[in-house]
Amino acid sequence: MHQNWLLTRRRVLWLGLATLTGTGAIARETTDRNQQNQGLDNPERDFKVVGKASLKERAAAKGLIYGAAANYPALSSDPKLAARFVQECAMIVPENELKWPSIRPGPDTFDFTKADWLANFAHTHGMLFRGHNLVWNQALPPWFKDTVNSKNAREVMLKHIKTVVGHYAGKIHSWDVVNEAIWPEYNQPHGLRYSPWLDLLGPDYIDIAFHAAAQADPKALLVYNGDFLEHDRPEDEKRRVATLKLLEGMKSRGTPVQALGMEAHLLGEQKLNPKKLKAFLHDVADLGLKIMITEMDVKDDKLPLNINVRDRTVAGAYEDFLSVVLDQPAVIAVLTWGLSDLNTWYKVWGARADGSPVRPLPLDAQLKRKLGWNALAYAFDHAPKR
Numbered sequence: 001m002h003q004n005w006l007l008t009r010r011r012v013l014w015l016g017l018a019t020l021t022g023t024g025a026i027a028r029e030t031t032d033r034n035q036q037n038q039g040l041d042n043p044e045r046d047f048k049v050v051g052k053a054s055l056k057e058r059a060a061a062k063g064l065i066y067g068a069a070a071n072y073p074a075l076s077s078d079p080k081l082a083a084r085f086v087q088e089c090a091m092i093v094p095e096n097e098l099k100w101p102s103i104r105p106g107p108d109t110f111d112f113t114k115a116d117w118l119a120n121f122a123h124t125h126g127m128l129f130r131g132h133n134l135v136w137n138q139a140l141p142p143w144f145k146d147t148v149n150s151k152n153a154r155e156v157m158l159k160h161i162k163t164v165v166g167h168y169a170g171k172i173h174s175w176d177v178v179n180e181a182i183w184p185e186y187n188q189p190h191g192l193r194y195s196p197w198l199d200l201l202g203p204d205y206i207d208i209a210f211h212a213a214a215q216a217d218p219k220a221l222l223v224y225n226g227d228f229l230e231h232d233r234p235e236d237e238k239r240r241v242a243t244l245k246l247l248e249g250m251k252s253r254g255t256p257v258q259a260l261g262m263e264a265h266l267l268g269e270q271k272l273n274p275k276k277l278k279a280f281l282h283d284v285a286d287l288g289l290k291i292m293i294t295e296m297d298v299k300d301d302k303l304p305l306n307i308n309v310r311d312r313t314v315a316g317a318y319e320d321f322l323s324v325v326l327d328q329p330a331v332i333a334v335l336t337w338g339l340s341d342l343n344t345w346y347k348v349w350g351a352r353a354d355g356s357p358v359r360p361l362p363l364d365a366q367l368k369r370k371l372g373w374n375a376l377a378y379a380f381d382h383a384p385k386r
């Protein structure tokens with residue numbers, strides 16, 4: 001489907017301009033759809049979309065789900081933000097409220113208050129609800145270190161999964177059962193990331209978690225959620241290879257993994273490699289797995305201060321990524337990590353040195369649609385129908 005690389009004179013000029021202005025992320029391999037938009041070859045790419053339909057409507061027209069991460073403090077205190085979630089999103093995922101520190105105040109206590117509030121918000125407004133996450137090396141509560149050891153780790157994990165997954169059984173679309181387990185840079189066997197779970201239970205911890213989740217809710221889609229799978233450094237290729245091996249191994253052992261979550265925290269200043277990305281998606285789909293884009297946003301701290309340039313680059317990164325990803329029929333959903341620049345983890349973790357507010361999401365801090373929104377809308381409008 002994709003055309004081969006075509007280095008036109010116009011493209012050469014544009015690549016030069018992109019390098020000079022720091023908008024190199026837009027300089028990516030051309031696809032048929034980009035060309036319909038006079039896309040990558042055209043510095044005037046305007047991301048024009050027809051009509052006012054929301055992202056969830058445009059996605060649904062192609063058999064896709066669009067949603068976003070929401071957090072309790074923001075959503076429960078800001079009715080305007082809540083209204084924008086209802087308007088744009090067909091699915092929400094709690095940004096933090098299902099993680100251990102929030103839901104597991106003590107070894108024997110569970111607190112579903114905030115997560116339930118978000119689940120009820122989703123169901124009241126006809127949105128799907130998804131779960132993030134059950135087993136991760138990060139976000140473990142303070143009591144974990146002193147309480148959990150190699151003797152009781154399996155029991156602690158099983159109790160957590162049984163209770164939390166059981167609580168939402170039948171009412172949840174999907175679960176990130178294991179999160180970010182691969183990090184070849186650590187030189188552990190199988191490219192596994194260092195984690196207390198790996199330390200306490202060995203590499204089997206992943207299979208144990210998936211079996212427990214399937215038992216607690218046979219209907220939820222069970223996802224392995226991976227980070228840095230879309231980037232194009234040598235270590236990212238190793239990560240893709242190790243992730244494929246992990247998924248292949250799970251499938252061959254009958255471990256109930258049903259989808260890959262690809263986080264897609266894109267970096268505004270970095271190029272993607274469409275060929276590698278496409279090949280990886282194809283290999284994942286070949287295993288019979290669905291694919292969800294689970295945490296998409298575009299970090300803009302290294303981009304120029306000028307807001308127009310920044311918004312164009314962010315929008316370009318969204319569209320370039322989605323134009324490859326949405327061509328893969330196994331992709332069923334796209335979620336951004338937040339909806340508005342008002343609430344983004346990059347306010348803390350990706351702040352700009354010049355102090356200018358970050359702009360990584362589809363809506364600006366005033367909740368208005370910006371060029372990034374157009375890029376998502378454009379990508380959904382031009383995606384093949386599922």
Ligand code: G3I
Nearest residue numbers: 095096099132138139179180227263265295337344345349
């Ligand atoms: O809730 C406490 C609050 O009580 C306390 O006063 C405050 C003091 O620091 O901390 C608050 O918790 C913070 C929490 O966000 C809620 O704001 C944690 O310190 C902070 O570490 C936590 O950061 C979250 C991070 O995951 C770690 O859990 C980010 O909001 C969240 O966006 C981020 O999301 C992750 C995904 O889960 C996995 N993939 C990468 C993604 C981005 O890092």
